[in-house]
Amino acid sequence: MVILDLISEGRSWWSHWREEGVDKERVTWLRVYGILCHVWNFNFFEMLANKVGKYVCCDENTLNSANMDITRILVRTTCCLVLNESFNVLIDDIVFRIKMLDDSHGPLRISLNRKVGKTVSKGSSSDFDIGWHNQEDDYV
Structure with a gap:
């Protein structure tokens, strides 16, 4: 009967809300x-x-x-x-x-990070990672 006791005790504050009070x-x-x-x-x-x-x-x-x-x-x-x-x-x-x-x-941003150990060859786009990440997860 704990729930019924809580309902009866709380009736004074939870039953008085009005629609105008909702943001x-x-x-x-x-x-x-x-x-x-x-x-x-x-x-x-x-x-x-x-x-x-x-x-x-x-x-x-x-x-x-x-x-x-x-x-x-x-x-x-x-x-x-x-x-x-x-x-x-x-x-x-x-x-x-x-x-x-x-x-x-x-806060997100686009990051262009160089893959470690890769050499840059002309016209190669596989040498970079492009992706979204949170600013809190900055790369070192």
């Missing part, structure tokens, strides 16, 4: 590709984030311009699906395509 938004990191260097600034990041939700912040690499091929932006959104959006952005009278993805795996 209909979620916070998620977005990975954005295709941002040009000359528009790499807070105002542009905020404008992009506001297309799918509300801007919260950028990651450290984005703020420091340490890795300018991918931008990571934290947004608050009501979209419950995984975000996978593309936008046409007009910059200096030229249209550029921006790709925005839900970043559920954390």
Whole structure:
């Protein structure tokens, strides 16, 4: 009868929730590709984030311009699906395509690592490993 005791004791707090008390938004990191260097600034990041939700912040690499091929932006959104959006952005009278993805795996990057003990021969692509890995798993 322990469960019934817990239910009767907890009734005062768990039976009083209301639908308005449930947060209909979620916070998620977005990975954005295709941002040009000359528009790499807070105002542009905020404008992009506001297309799918509300801007919260950028990651450290984005703020420091340490890795300018991918931008990571934290947004608050009501979209419950995984975000996978593309936008046409007009910059200096030229249209550029921006790709925005839900970043559920954390900071990733493409790594080009030389295989140990291999010699480089002209035109050979088998001398390198190309793949995704987490920044925390940096190669030595």
